[in-house]
Amino acid sequence: MKKMKDYEFWFVVGSQFLYGPEVLDTVAKRAAEMVDKLNKGGKLPCKVVFKTVVKTSEEATETVKAANFDDACAGVITWCHTFSPSKMWLNGLKLLQKPWCHLATQYNRSIPDTGIDMDFMNLNQAAHGDREHGFIGARLRMTRKVIAGHWQDADVAARLASWMRVAVGVAFSRALKVMRFGDNMRNVAVTEGDKVCVQEVMGWQVNTWPVGTLVEYIDAVTDAEVDALVKEYKKLYAFNTKNLEAVRYQAREEIAMKKMLDAEGCAAYTNTFEDLYGMQQLPGLASQRLMAQGYGYGAEGDWKVAAMTAIVKAMSEGQKGGTAFMEDYTYELAKGKEYSLGAHMLEVCPSIAAAKPKVEVHPLGIGGKADPARLVFEGRAGKAIVISLVDMGGRLRMIVQDIECVKPIYKMPNLPVARVMWRAMPDLKRGVECWITAGGAHHTTLTYDVTAEQMHDFAAIMGIEFVHITKDTTVESLEKELFLNDLAWKLK
Numbered sequence: 219m220k221k222m223k224d225y226e227f228w229f230v231v232g233s234q235f236l237y238g239p240e241v242l243d244t245v246a247k248r249a250a251e252m253v254d255k256l257n258k259g260g261k262l263p264c265k266v267v268f269k270t271v272v273k274t275s276e277e278a279t280e281t282v283k284a285a286n287f288d289d290a291c292a293g294v295i296t297w298c299h300t301f302s303p304s305k306m307w308l309n310g311l312k313l314l315q316k317p318w319c320h321l322a323t324q325y326n327r328s329i330p331d332t333g334i335d336m337d338f339m340n341l342n343q344a345a346h347g348d349r350e351h352g353f354i355g356a357r358l359r360m361t362r363k364v365i366a367g368h369w370q371d372a373d374v375a376a377r378l379a380s381w382m383r384v385a386v387g388v389a390f391s392r393a394l395k396v397m398r399f400g401d402n403m404r405n406v407a408v409t410e411g412d413k414v415c416v417q418e419v420m421g422w423q424v425n426t427w428p429v430g431t432l433v434e435y436i437d438a439v440t441d442a443e444v445d446a447l448v449k450e451y452k453k454l455y456a457f458n459t460k461n462l463e464a465v466r467y468q469a470r471e472e473i474a475m476k477k478m479l480d481a482e483g484c485a486a487y488t489n490t491f492e493d494l495y496g497m498q499q500l501p502g503l504a505s506q507r508l509m510a511q512g513y514g515y516g517a518e519g520d521w522k523v524a525a526m527t528a529i530v531k532a533m534s535e536g537q538k539g540g541t542a543f544m545e546d547y548t549y550e551l552a553k554g555k556e557y558s559l560g561a562h563m564l565e566v567c568p569s570i571a572a573a574k575p576k577v578e579v580h581p582l583g584i585g586g587k588a589d590p591a592r593l594v595f596e597g598r599a600g601k602a603i604v605i606s607l608v609d610m611g612g613r614l615r616m617i618v619q620d621i622e623c624v625k626p627i628y629k630m631p632n633l634p635v636a637r638v639m640w641r642a643m644p645d646l647k648r649g650v651e652c653w654i655t656a657g658g659a660h661h662t663t664l665t666y667d668v669t670a671e672q673m674h675d676f677a678a679i680m681g682i683e684f685v686h687i688t689k690d691t692t693v694e695s696l697e698k699e700l701f702l703n704d705l706a707w708k709l710k
């Protein structure tokens with residue numbers, strides 16, 4: 219899979235011939251200068267490339283066609299330095315398949331009080347040109363991110379950077395392959411979904427491989443490979459077990475799964491405790507380690523959460539907050555300290571650990587296999603979101619909830635798994651009512667890095683329903699929103 223730095227964004231500036239060659243020359247020079255300074259500013263995750271000043275319908279169309287077929291181009295950023303008549307853009311924009319950001323900016327920050335005359339007005343009329351450009355986007359009902367403000371302002375660069383990460387997530391999603399070991403857990407509804415629909419809408423290729431093939435990979439791992447990996451474990455984690463054989467088996471599983479995923483070009487995978495034929499342990503530490511390396515994981519065959527976790531990790535590459543596969547387990551309902559306790563029976567990504575994780579080995583009642591090694595830790599405190607993607611029958615709904623993670627209020631010394639404690643917005647009880655009303659799953663992707671605005675933008679580009687539960691959401695307003703969304707999606 220491509221990394222963040224492998225992508226670039228095209229900066230395309232709108233103008234026309236009306237103003238003469240000098241103005242067009244100035245527009246091109248300024249656009250090149252802006253791109254150069256944006257790149258050197260160090261705030262953007264990917265390079266911006268100044269492509270062209272569009273002056274004709276043919277130029278707009280050729281630029282869009284080239285962007286569509288350039289695999290390195292993750293998105294197009296447009297801006298109209300002068301007025302650029304939009305019927306000239308129409309044919310091109312209709313073909314656009316890449317994410318689109320309309321940067322409504324202008325070269326100068328301030329109006330030059332004594333320097334302003336009609337020449338200045340004709341050259342610097344983005345306020346005018348960007349409205350014409352905005353109309354054609356609206357008229358064509360196109361999804362685009364509109365970011366307004368001076369291009370040298372930190373908040374504008376931050377918003378552009380955030381959108382660029384979303385666009386990289388879109389490119390990642392459209393190329394994503396998910397490896398399934400075994401089927402979904404028997405009888406579970408929410409982890410199911412239409413894999414053809416998901417490939418059409420999100421791009422994911424979700425396919426199955428035999429657990430027996432994975433066992434062959436596990437058996438082929440050498441002792442030397444295991445030795446090297448256990449050495450790395452010892453550097454990164456505190457060992458709270460004497461059962462080194464169990465740890466070594468997880469290392470074997472990690473190496474085998476990574477080899478198999480890489481051989482097939484898969485960046486996410488699922489497994490299920492109901493199908494571990496020939497394996498000695500359910501992968502615990504092994505899955506935690508693969509998630510920390512950027513692979514998406516879903517337990518009990520949950521390929522939707524596996525894919526979403528991989529995408530969110532790709533979007534947040536290089537950020538330090540962490541992203542994990544998560545599950546709502548149990549509540550603290552005592553008044554004044556109402557929290558959710560999230561965990562999984564083994565597989566929580568250590569990227570969200572507040573301190574050095576401990577390697578421990580404990581029995582696992584489920585799955586009927588040997589005691590698996592796992593990393594035990596507390597999740598860090600801070601603002602985060604949880605994301606769930608559910609199949610509503612013929613379409614997808616993304617549900618995002620704002621949460622505030624806290625240091626767990628209990629030590630829970632007999633709980634043998636990683637744990638995260640949080641307060642859902644608007645509060646635990648209303649938050650749970652909203653989540654359940656919307657049909658959100660028990661499995662989620664929990665992230666401290668990616669924001670609800672980014673997931674909103676991602677859902678908009680993918681053309682799927684987006685539901686955001688915030689501090690201001692009420693059950694009544696949410697019910698009305700879901701009802702209207704259902705009507706709208708029936709018309710689509």
Ligand code: MN
Pocket residue numbers: 517518545562661
């Ligand atoms: Mn689960």
